[in-house]
Amino acid sequence: MMEYRSLKVALLGAGSVGAQVARLLLEHGDELARRAGTRLELVGIAVRDASAPRTADLPAELVTTDAQSLILKADIVIELIGGIEPARTLILDAIASGADIVTANKALIATHGPELADAAEQVGAQLSYEAAVGGAIPIIRPLRDSLAGDRVQKILGIVNGTTNFILDKMDREGAGFDEALAVATELGFAEADPTADVDGYDAAQKAAILASLAFHTQVPVDRVHREGIRSITKESIQAARNAGYVIKLLAICERLTDPDTGNEGVSARVYPALIARDHPLASVHGGNNAVFVEAEAAGDLMFYGAGAGGVETASAVLGDVVSAARRHVAGGPGVAESTHANVTVLDVGRITTRYQISLDVVDEPGTLAQVATVFSEFGVSVETVQQSIVHSVPQQTDELPVTSVSLVIGTHSALEADLAATVHALETNDAVNRVSSILRVEGA
Structure with missing residues (x-):
């Protein structure tokens, strides 16, 4: 068998991931050559800073x-710089020169993925980004290739390790948000x-890709x-526990029917949600990730x-x-995007979900009936x-203690728009002192 020429590999970025990619390429060169069928020459x-x-x-x-000079002599370019620029320009230049691209850049793929895929398809190059979602977890290739002949109905993903670590520490150790974030x-x-992590931007980019x-x-x-x-408190965690749930920041991608037109549509969203404690995602602890696919x-x-x-x-890289x-x-040409x-x-108003709503209400006869009427007005079933x-402690000696009632209400499935309208009406209702927490229920 004729031996194939060595392939030249250019690496852009030598941070925590890039440095390890370089080390493994150099240390495991012989083994990688046997797997690839050719030697990979870094x-x-x-x-940015050589020192x-x-x-x-x-x-x-x-x-x-x-x-710029490096990519022009490469067969495969690995981009691990991150961010949009100069990564986008360098990748486009590399594709134009005929190189295949491997990247872990979730922000770039989520924002400019179609542009990069089109550029690669035009010249027959390969664009790969397994490491952009889930780190070491193989999820991009299963979705793109293994499940290409199936119909994926829904994805529930814990795709941000930082938020999972924080929420897991709050749940298992009783820590507050600030304490867990500090750790x-x-x-x-x-x-x-x-x-980027705690406000859901990182997870949203990954949800767009998935x-x-x-x-x-x-x-x-x-x-x-x-x-x-940021709105998750010790009280939120305890209320979830009492109801048999755990709170996870989820990236949710779902195929559904538009309630207005009856046509098929898709939804992608990221928010903290309640997951039953016997659901597989509930056992994902620490900084780990998991993606649950329903096909x-x-x-x-x-x-x-x-x-x-x-x-x-x-x-993954x-x-x-x-x-x-x-x-x-x-x-042959690279695999094109489908x-x-x-x-x-x-x-998001078009999705169907369930709410768990925590209310602080006045302690008077008829309050529960008044609250129930609000739900009924918007067609939401409790x-x-x-x-x-709840007994308040007076701050001044001449103040009387105030008694209020805490209600945690779980709904049946309803349209998100109707659930949101219900919450808005509760916020202005005389019987409600405040709406202290709103969480959706997923995975049921």
Whole structure:
């Protein structure tokens, strides 16, 4: 058998993931060559600062600040810079030069994925991004390839390790949000600015990618409904526990019927939700990720593992690199994206879900009936009611203690728009002191 020429690999970025990718390429070169059918030659590592410390010792002669020149001599370009620019421009230039692309850049794929896929398809190049969602978990290739002949109905994903660590610590140890966030930051799960994680931006980007693949249609990230976890309190966690639930930040992608037109549509959304404690996702602890897929023919599937980490994510990156190398050896164009269904992306108000609403109400006869009337007005059926008495402690000696009632109300399934209208009416009702918490119930 004729030996195929060595493939030149350019690496853009040498952070926690990039440094591990470089190390593994260099240390496991012989083994990777046997798997790929050709030797993978790392020809350079482009960085912003060549003198910056790395998590792995890299040969100085491979490190460069000239990314543009590096990509022009590569067969495979690995982009691990992150962000939109200069990553987008460098990838487009690499594709134009005929290189295959491997990236872990969720923000770029969620925002410019179709543009990059079209550019790759035009020249027969391969665009791979397994590491963009779920770190080491293989989920992109199963959705794109293994389930391409099936109809995915719904995806429930814990796709952000930081928020899962925080919520898990609150649930299992009784920590408050600020305390759990501080520990997550100290351990390196959370960045100094945790906004992207705790406000749901990171998960929303991943939801856009998963929905686009699962439903073979373009789902822009700005059409993903997003809510974060800052509003989750110890009281929220305890109320969930009392009702048999655990709170998880979920990325949800769902195929559904538009209640207005009767046509098929899709929904992508991110919010903290209640999951029954016997659901597989409830047992996902710490910084781990998991994606639960409901498919028409295949049934229920779950993908679980490390959602972040340098060497873990490097595993997914190198899987894409070997796949790209095999394509070079076998010949033929790269696998094109299947995102041409053009199914309508529906607003969150069109979904059907269930609410758990926590209310502080006045302690007077007829209050419960008054609250029930509000639900009835909007066609929302109440499934469960938990009631407890709350006694306030006077702040001044001349103040009298005030007694109020805490109600935790679980609803039956209803249209999100009707549930939201119910909550709005409760907020202005004389019998309600305040709406203290609203959480959706998923996975039932």
